[in-house]
Amino acid sequence: MDDDGIKSQAGALRSLRLERELRIMEVCGTHTTEFFRTGVRGLFPEKLSLIDGPGCPVCVTPNDYLDRAIEISHVHGVIVATFGDMVKVPSSYSSLGRERAGGLSLEVVYSPLDALELAAARPENQVVFLSVGFETTAPTEAATVLAAAERGIKNFSILCGNKLTPPAVKALLDSGETAIDGFILPGHVSAITGLDPWRFAAEDYGKPCVVAGFEAGDLILGVVTLLRMIDEGRNAVKNAYRRAVRDDGNVRAREIMYRVFEACEANWRGLGIIPGSGLALREEYFEFDAEKRFPVTPPPAREHAGCRCGELLRGLIAPTDCGLFGKACTPENAVGPCMVSSEGPCSAYYLYGGL
Amino acid sequence: MCLAVPMTIKRVEGNRALAEAYGVERFVNIVMMPEVSVGDRVIIHAGFVIERLDPESAREMEAAWDEYHRALGDDGTTGRPDGE
Numbered sequence: 001m002d003d004d005g006i007k008s009q010a011g012a013l014r015s016l017r018l019e020r021e022l023r024i025m026e027v028c029g030t031h032t033t034e035f036f037r038t039g040v041r042g043l044f045p046e047k048l049s050l051i052d053g054p055g056c057p058v059c060v061t062p063n064d065y066l067d068r069a070i071e072i073s074h075v076h077g078v079i080v081a082t083f084g085d086m087v088k089v090p091s092s093y094s095s096l097g098r099e100r101a102g103g104l105s106l107e108v109v110y111s112p113l114d115a116l117e118l119a120a121a122r123p124e125n126q127v128v129f130l131s132v133g134f135e136t137t138a139p140t141e142a143a144t145v146l147a148a149a150e151r152g153i154k155n156f157s158i159l160c161g162n163k164l165t166p167p168a169v170k171a172l173l174d175s176g177e178t179a180i181d182g183f184i185l186p187g188h189v190s191a192i193t194g195l196d197p198w199r200f201a202a203e204d205y206g207k208p209c210v211v212a213g214f215e216a217g218d219l220i221l222g223v224v225t226l227l228r229m230i231d232e233g234r235n236a237v238k239n240a241y242r243r244a245v246r247d248d249g250n251v252r253a254r255e256i257m258y259r260v261f262e263a264c265e266a267n268w269r270g271l272g273i274i275p276g277s278g279l280a281l282r283e284e285y286f287e288f289d290a291e292k293r294f295p296v297t298p299p300p301a302r303e304h305a306g307c308r309c310g311e312l313l314r315g316l317i318a319p320t321d322c323g324l325f326g327k328a329c330t331p332e333n334a335v336g337p338c339m340v341s342s343e344g345p346c347s348a349y350y351l352y353g354g355l
Numbered sequence: 356m357c358l359a360v361p362m363t364i365k366r367v368e369g370n371r372a373l374a375e376a377y378g379v380e381r382f383v384n385i386v387m388m389p390e391v392s393v394g395d396r397v398i399i400h401a402g403f404v405i406e407r408l409d410p411e412s413a414r415e416m417e418a419a420w421d422e423y424h425r426a427l428g429d430d431g432t433t434g435r436p437d438g439e
């Protein structure tokens with residue numbers, strides 16, 4: 001869309017007059033950031049609030065996952081490979097970054113395949129990849145496990161921390177803790193899942209949902225479409241990101257994901273244990289399970305005093321409601337993951353001014 | 356973490372392809388989208404093509420806006436989402 005087009009859409013959004021207060025939730029960390037970065041959040045009409053949901057994979061990863069990763073890293077010869085987002089995230093007692101300064105072998109990779117290549121190049125080491133991420137990322141990790149099996153690479157394993165997003169949205173709705181009028185659904189998660197897994201929110205809970213893309217025009221279109229559905233009382237799932245999301249998603253990616261993983265219960269920061277919301281390796285691929293290969297016992301997990309990431313991820317508070325925000329907790333010196341991750345709501349509010 | 360970048364396919368070699376964006380080229384894995392061909396715009400996540408960008412649907416977005424503005428019955432600068 002050209003600049004004039006975007007200006008006109010922006011005007012359309014800004015001048016909407018809502019009859020009542022509306023609260024919509026974005027279920028994607030990338031959306032959290034992009035709503036700020038593009039300035040679209042600043043165009044919201046009066047009475048419209050955007051609530052940040054549990055959509056940043058780094059933020060919802062509980063401390064015990066990183067505690068275990070750090071414990072495994074102490075095993076002789078282990079190299080931990082991870083996406084860069086995880087490096088500075090505080091664990092219960094430390095962080096990967098801090099442990100690296102103390103001697104932990106850490107490789108930041110762009111793709112899980114890079115971690116597999118590292119294992120192939122370093123047969124004397126054990127490479128443990130930190131497998132986190134939602135439905136967008138899990139198929140890439142599954143494909144990497146398949147490649148490891150095919151190539152017979154024995155010194156590669158993954159620490160499963162993947163999560164599935166629709167069960168978390170259902171858990172939020174079941175808790176009834178926060179009023180939500182509709183959802184902006186994650187674009188790239190939906191590119192894999194398609195629309196069907198979201199229909200429960202519209203059909204069983206009466207919440208309209210719109211899949212949105214990430215550019216300014218996409219975000220505005222997503223919000224306007226959602227407001228229109230709320231206004232008309234139309235409870236459905238709409239796709240406002242058709243150029244990248246097919247209604248049935250990426251069938252082959254899901255097939256790869258479920259060939260390697262099966263759904264299991266998982267622990268989410270703030271939301272607790274949610275049935276069917278995690279991914280575990282299937283029995284055929286147990287040999288690639290770092291948790292089984294390295295049976296360590298991490299120290300008991302603990303939370304950081306004063307950090308309200310848990311409530312934030314349940315949509316109960318805004319980052320600015322946390323007493324540590326911008327004072328004891330800043331991106332340079334973060335207390336909780338929501339301030340560390342580039343997609344965390346606290347870091348987005350901090351960087352873009354907390355509109 | 357779910358950020359995905361658009362690139363253009365330059366060459367396909369077995370289960371990988373050379374993709375380019377802003378003059379930067381890199382190999383990407385295509386097991387999730389093996390039907391890609393040269394010239395396709397794709398989105399890449401963690402080294403994998405996860406979807407092909409559909410040029411038809413890009414035009415649909417424009418159409419969605421046209422429809423919205425028509426429903427408003429004006430130039431889109433005033434009104435309510437239901438078009439009243």
Ligand code: SF4
Pocket residue numbers: 306307308309312319322323324325326329330334335336337338339340346
């Ligand atoms: S500002 Fe910092 S301490 Fe407060 S909720 Fe966010 S990450 Fe946690």
